[in-house]
Amino acid sequence: MPSAADRHPRPVYSADYLPNLVGIGLRGPHYRDILEQKPDLGWLEVHPENYFGGGIHRHFLSQIRADYEISFHAVGMSLGSAHGLDPDHLHKIKELIDIFEPFQLSDHASWSATGNAHLNDLLPLPYTQETLETLQQNISIAQDYFARPILVENPSTYVSFHADEMPEYELLNRLAETTGCGLLLDCNNIFVQAHNHGFDPYHYISQIKPQYVGEIHLAGYSERVIGTETLLIDTHSKRIKPEVWELYGHALRHIGTVPTLIEWDLDLPPLSVLMEEAKTASEIMQHRTNTLTEDRL
Amino acid sequence: MKLALFQQHFQEELLTPSAAPAGGPGFRDLCIADNIPVSERLRVYQDNILHGLSAKMSERLPVIAALGGDDFALCLLRQYICQSPPQSGCLADYGRTLPDFIAGYAPAAALPYLPDLVKLELEICAAEQAADDLPLSHSDLDMLQQNAESELVYLPLRTSVSLLSSPYQIYELRAYLLSSAQGTEVQPSIVPSTKDTYVLIYRPFLKAEYCTLSPEEYFLLHALKEGVCLNDALSKVLVATLDFDLASFLSANLNRRIFARAVPNSEE
Numbered sequence: 336m337p338s339a340a341d342r343h344p345r346p347v348y349s350a351d352y353l354p355n356l357v358g359i360g361l362r363g364p365h366y367r368d369i370l371e372q373k374p375d376l377g378w379l380e381v382h383p384e385n386y387f388g389g390g391i392h393r394h395f396l397s398q399i400r401a402d403y404e405i406s407f408h409a410v411g412m413s414l415g416s417a418h419g420l421d422p423d424h425l426h427k428i429k430e431l432i433d434i435f436e437p438f439q440l441s442d443h444a445s446w447s448a449t450g451n452a453h454l455n456d457l458l459p460l461p462y463t464q465e466t467l468e469t470l471q472q473n474i475s476i477a478q479d480y481f482a483r484p485i486l487v488e489n490p491s492t493y494v495s496f497h498a499d500e501m502p503e504y505e506l507l508n509r510l511a512e513t514t515g516c517g518l519l520l521d522c523n524n525i526f527v528q529a530h531n532h533g534f535d536p537y538h539y540i541s542q543i544k545p546q547y548v549g550e551i552h553l554a555g556y557s558e559r560v561i562g563t564e565t566l567l568i569d570t571h572s573k574r575i576k577p578e579v580w581e582l583y584g585h586a587l588r589h590i591g592t593v594p595t596l597i598e599w600d601l602d603l604p605p606l607s608v609l610m611e612e613a614k615t616a617s618e619i620m621q622h623r624t625n626t627l628t629e630d631r632l
Numbered sequence: 633m634k635l636a637l638f639q640q641h642f643q644e645e646l647l648t649p650s651a652a653p654a655g656g657p658g659f660r661d662l663c664i665a666d667n668i669p670v671s672e673r674l675r676v677y678q679d680n681i682l683h684g685l686s687a688k689m690s691e692r693l694p695v696i697a698a699l700g701g702d703d704f705a706l707c708l709l710r711q712y713i714c715q716s717p718p719q720s721g722c723l724a725d726y727g728r729t730l731p732d733f734i735a736g737y738a739p740a741a742a743l744p745y746l747p748d749l750v751k752l753e754l755e756i757c758a759a760e761q762a763a764d765d766l767p768l769s770h771s772d773l774d775m776l777q778q779n780a781e782s783e784l785v786y787l788p789l790r791t792s793v794s795l796l797s798s799p800y801q802i803y804e805l806r807a808y809l810l811s812s813a814q815g816t817e818v819q820p821s822i823v824p825s826t827k828d829t830y831v832l833i834y835r836p837f838l839k840a841e842y843c844t845l846s847p848e849e850y851f852l853l854h855a856l857k858e859g860v861c862l863n864d865a866l867s868k869v870l871v872a873t874l875d876f877d878l879a880s881f882l883s884a885n886l887n888r889r890i891f892a893r894a895v896p897n898s899e900e
Contacts, residue, residue, distance in 0.1 A: 389764030411721025417636035453719035
């Protein structure tokens with residue numbers, strides 16, 4: 336039997352990859368603006384969990400899909416769950432894939448579900464051999480079910496564990512290598528984690544194997560002051576911080592240009608603010624492309 | 633520690649923060665401590681789960697805060713989440729057991745109509761998210777009645793349709809509580825009546841609506857929803873009342889788009 340990596344060969348994320356552009360997260364309050372203004376965006380991202388069932392959200396997504404490429408960024412598969420995946424959840428996502436044909440499908444290297452509850456958060460995993468095997472198994476099951484490779488995102492975390500046996504970047508590289516999944520590199524999450532756990536975010540990115548990365552996420556974080564210390568929280572509720580833009584530039588130099596998403600979920604601003612952030616990302620991406628062209632000349 | 637046990641302990645830590653698993657280390661001992669206490673680090677997840685979900689539910693179920701205030705709503709919902717956390721990643725379905733929880737929740741004892749009001753809210757939310765099945769039209773019904781033996785006409789209801797009965801005036805109470813004119817209107821009675829209120833919740837297009845029904849309409853629709861054929865359902869209603877106007881009933885509910893158009897059987 337072919338290996339998981341052979342069953343779902345990873346797409347080649349070359350510079351001429353179709354939606355090699357900047358996209359934004361599509362959220363309910365912006366439906367009408369998107370339809371009326373038809374802003375110049377490479378693509379839109381949605382959480383498929385918001386479109387299970389029918390009604391007004393699916394109605395608007397159908398209309399918007401006529402004008403834009405979309406990606407599915409799942410938040411509920413619980414790829415790191417020791418109890419396996421929920422077949423009903425997979426079925427609902429597959430149904431949406433068949434209707435909306437997203438160019439990308441992703442979820443996180445985290446867990447949410449035990450055998451008796453599904454918590455509404457992306458919870459951290461101890462980075463052990465058992466966790467690696469659990470993720471490998473669940474990712475392979477998901478990819479077999481969807482008959483396509485998925486991208487797996489590095490989460491934001493606020494605790495780390497004595498049981499950790501490897502750094503997160505090693506776990507992600509090994510997942511991509513053994514299952515054929517791609518990686519979704521969230522620069523904001525790397526920055527947040529680096530601050531919260533005290534490591535170098537530039538070193539983290541330099542250890543990621545570029546050929547595995549199929550998408551980058553950017554978002555804004557919040558700060559929680561605790562005594563004399565500060566914990567960074569991945570709230571997706573602010574503009575992208577200058578240090579995360581810097582890290583994004585570094586990521587592009589290491590990886591090359593890949594589709595990039597501006598995420599904003601809480602305290603959603605007008606669409607124009609997301610467009611400004613998308614424009615900044617496009618400019619950094621363009622600068623990277625120009626530099627690469629000059630180097631080749 | 634095996635991953636399954638680790639995740640179980642983590643869940644207990646988040647939903648019952650004071651819990652220390654018997655016979656093993658407390659979950660916090662598994663976390664790396666530094667200048668920021670582990671409890672503060674775990675609080676980020678507790679906030680995300682408890683505050684995030686209770687805020688979302690409070691938004692979906694505004695009658696709770698409208699009756700008891702924001703603090704009452706958040707406290708009630710947080711306790712409910714800890715006791716009955718979501719069972720799937722589809723949060724739109726979450727909360728089905730909330731009315732029963734409220735019925736046994738001591739601080740809500742003075743609000744005996746709240747469980748039924750929350751049931752109504754939950755059905756409205758469910759209707760908003762229900763599958764996009766097709767409604768039966770007037771001409772579809774004509775064709776159905778011509779093609780089938782009259783006693784074998786089945787009128788299944790669309791997935792967005794639900795029915796509720798309550799001894800409280802839940803239709804008027806919800807409208808009053810969520811009205812911007814609250815305080816200037818006459819408050820509906822909150823005393824249980826000897827006659828139940830019957831409510832139909834449905835989604836004709838993209839937005840859910842609800843209305844009151846007569847007892848006959850309610851029982852007829854209830855029977856249709858249970859899969860009873862029209863003739864048998866009607867005969868039960870006619871036992872109670874002889875002047876039931878079937879034509880008006882069908883016309884009104886076809887206009888509400890509550891009957892489902894049958895999906896053709898691919899084997900036929």
